Amino acid sequence: MVVWTDQERAFIKEIFSKLNYEDAGLKALGRVLIVYPWTQRYFGGFGNLYNAEAIMSNQMVAAHGTVVLHGLDKAMKNLDDIKKTYAELSLLHSEKLHVDPDNFRLLADCLTIVIASTMGKAFTPDMQAAWQKFLAVVVSALCRQYH
Numbered sequence: 001m002v003v004w005t006d007q008e009r010a011f012i013k014e015i016f017s018k019l020n021y022e023d024a025g026l027k028a029l030g031r032v033l034i035v036y037p038w039t040q041r042y043f044g045g046f047g048n049l050y051n052a053e054a055i056m057s058n059q060m061v062a063a064h065g066t067v068v069l070h071g072l073d074k075a076m077k078n079l080d081d082i083k084k085t086y087a088e089l090s091l092l093h094s095e096k097l098h099v100d101p102d103n104f105r106l107l108a109d110c111l112t113i114v115i116a117s118t119m120g121k122a123f124t125p126d127m128q129a130a131w132q133k134f135l136a137v138v139v140s141a142l143c144r145q146y147h
């Protein structure tokens, strides 16, 4: 089981409290689609993903980015049982969506970049340490139903 210090819990909560889910969701998912274009294959129904401008102004990307952040919000609210919280979501990405699990890490990295650029100096190294740990646990939980 993952052990969280009070400070880690506080840092993770603080980051979420400062997050605008719509804005950060679009920026993070948009970045994934632009920086790692092979990820576009999972979003064939999302319409125009032709270039960076099209991706960043695509309403379906924006809506789905927000959905992903609300998914992460669930992990933040269930820090002591992220594995169980994500059991179904892991199954969905594995068996139904067939998303290559390597992509979870890419999304996590893009989100960290968005948070760092939005929070600036307030995103201290200690805070980043707690955040990276959180994302590592999230990614591991999402990978659990893959075999």
Ligand code: HNI
Residues within 6 Å of the ligand: 039, 042, 043, 064, 067, 068, 069, 070, 071, 072, 089, 092, 093, 097, 099, 103, 104, 107, 108, 138, 142
């Ligand atoms: Ni993901 C659907 C959460 C990473 C591709 N994804 C969801 C849903 C949630 C979610 C929540 C909605 C589920 C439902 O409808 O019941 N996804 C997350 C989280 C992460 C993540 C928390 C990682 C931090 N998803 C990824 C990645 C990809 C991805 C990296 C592909 C590159 N997800 C999808 C696709 C869908 C999806 C595709 C279905 C979208 C749709 O609406 O058709």
